Amino acid sequence: MQIKCISVSYILCLTFVGTYGSENAPTNDFPASFKFGVATAAFQIEGGWKEDGKGPSIWDVGTHEHPNSVVDGTNADIADDSYHQIDRDIEMLRDLGVNFYRFSIAWTRIMPNGDRSSLNRFGIQYYNTLIDKLVANSIEPMVTMYHYDLPYELQKIGGLTNPLFPQYFESYANVLYSNFGDRVKLWITFNEPSDYCVPGYGAGSEPPFVNATGIGEYLCMHHSIIAHARAFHLYKRDYFKQQGGKIGIVSSSRFYFSRTNDTGIVNRALQFNLGWTMHPIFSKSGNYPEVMIRDIASNSQMEGREWSRLPEFDEFSIAYIRGAADFLGLNYYTSRYVQLGPHAETKNPSWEKDARLNCSVDPSWKRAKTPWLYNVPEGLGGLLRWIKEEYNNVEVIITENGWSDDGRLNDQGRVDSLKEHLRYVSQAIKKHGCNVIAYSHWSLMDNFEWLKGYSERFGLYYVNISSPERTRVPKKSSDVYKRIIATRKLD
Numbered sequence: 001m002q003i004k005c006i007s008v009s010y011i012l013c014l015t016f017v018g019t020y021g022s023e024n025a026p027t028n029d030f031p032a033s034f035k036f037g038v039a040t041a042a043f044q045i046e047g048g049w050k051e052d053g054k055g056p057s058i059w060d061v062g063t064h065e066h067p068n069s070v071v072d073g074t075n076a077d078i079a080d081d082s083y084h085q086i087d088r089d090i091e092m093l094r095d096l097g098v099n100f101y102r103f104s105i106a107w108t109r110i111m112p113n114g115d116r117s118s119l120n121r122f123g124i125q126y127y128n129t130l131i132d133k134l135v136a137n138s139i140e141p142m143v144t145m146y147h148y149d150l151p152y153e154l155q156k157i158g159g160l161t162n163p164l165f166p167q168y169f170e171s172y173a174n175v176l177y178s179n180f181g182d183r184v185k186l187w188i189t190f191n192e193p194s195d196y197c198v199p200g201y202g203a204g205s206e207p208p209f210v211n212a213t214g215i216g217e218y219l220c221m222h223h224s225i226i227a228h229a230r231a232f233h234l235y236k237r238d239y240f241k242q243q244g245g246k247i248g249i250v251s252s253s254r255f256y257f258s259r260t261n262d263t264g265i266v267n268r269a270l271q272f273n274l275g276w277t278m279h280p281i282f283s284k285s286g287n288y289p290e291v292m293i294r295d296i297a298s299n300s301q302m303e304g305r306e307w308s309r310l311p312e313f314d315e316f317s318i319a320y321i322r323g324a325a326d327f328l329g330l331n332y333y334t335s336r337y338v339q340l341g342p343h344a345e346t347k348n349p350s351w352e353k354d355a356r357l358n359c360s361v362d363p364s365w366k367r368a369k370t371p372w373l374y375n376v377p378e379g380l381g382g383l384l385r386w387i388k389e390e391y392n393n394v395e396v397i398i399t400e401n402g403w404s405d406d407g408r409l410n411d412q413g414r415v416d417s418l419k420e421h422l423r424y425v426s427q428a429i430k431k432h433g434c435n436v437i438a439y440s441h442w443s444l445m446d447n448f449e450w451l452k453g454y455s456e457r458f459g460l461y462y463v464n465i466s467s468p469e470r471t472r473v474p475k476k477s478s479d480v481y482k483r484i485i486a487t488r489k490l491d
Ligand code: BGC
Pocket: 001, 002, 041, 044, 191, 192, 195, 252, 331, 400, 442, 449, 450, 458
């Protein structure tokens, strides 16, 4: 799922002249310490939506109350049935030979109401079983604490726009560390804040369908960042000494190219995307990107407001947030050409209008089933190098990268995309010294693709959604990935 630029409706045919990502990539292997994995998310695979005391999430309620918002009218009540198929999932992971499995925990299984008063031992037991089986099979668990599925009870009190949200999140993180931290050493607090804040609390196009455009998305991000920092500091203070793990946060970002070699617009686009989440945590400033602070304040003033729609971090928060992560998680799917869009009008502001990014694609880029997804592997190389420069060569885990189609077993498009992207990862490490330590493919198996239901398939394994067992069948890409992992080489 990806937030967008103002327009992708026109396609121009000019040659790429951007600063990064323009080199050929002959490199084809990986350091011995490099880790390969696959990723999923609880809501997209688990099903069992109200089993064993689980509470409803905003996505349960959203898909039930607005069935027409999902293109194929489906929901994730059963999804891939992973709630009952742990063993089959482990079998696939073993077969692939992955070093780690990135999955998410459903907050609503652990605390159905979102707070500790509702602690649910069955939820804890489910994840204990999964984690134990992973460890027994030498597969490292990498846990995402929040992948879009907010407890509905917390939404009733404002969800991520509530200033108390960080406190609730810290309490949830505490339960996770104390129950699973003896075996889980890699934690991700949030998956893609911009991708749930813009549609969820800005445009109102996805659960929880709050249309507070131009304000809600910024509040949501603000509280996500503070909540992340609270979970980070809690871990360092109370758990790190004993458990010795790492905490990171994930953002998706496109890379951007300029046809006129305009590094200013490329930088603006990256700051409004990746920088919105990552700049406060990984830059020296401990604050939002300067361009966002300046432009949103000036737009707010033109709109006649008394203060900026972008919330401010006070001095204490800046010091608290700066450096509050051990690694940067990157979800990379695609890129765009960009030029500066028109000035925001004063009515109906939004993140998109503040960003002023006029995007287009190159006609030579191959498109996946998903309309926004074009195969641009060189963009991943560019983004990794930009991150290296911007954030002092921070440790990076590529937490997602993938390709969609109709679910065919002979998925040559995914095979090509996988190999091409990995080639740029290898190059980034070996030629450019980027500190990338792991790569995780999205996804282990076909699953509930949010508002696209089961119509777009991202899996290395096909899942038959009409069979009661949700039968899983390996695709060609799973064989290819397996070989890459075993040999640590492409081709
Ligand atoms: C999300 C996944 C989603 C994938 C493909 C990522 O941004 O984290 O949940 O399925 O994109 O759209």
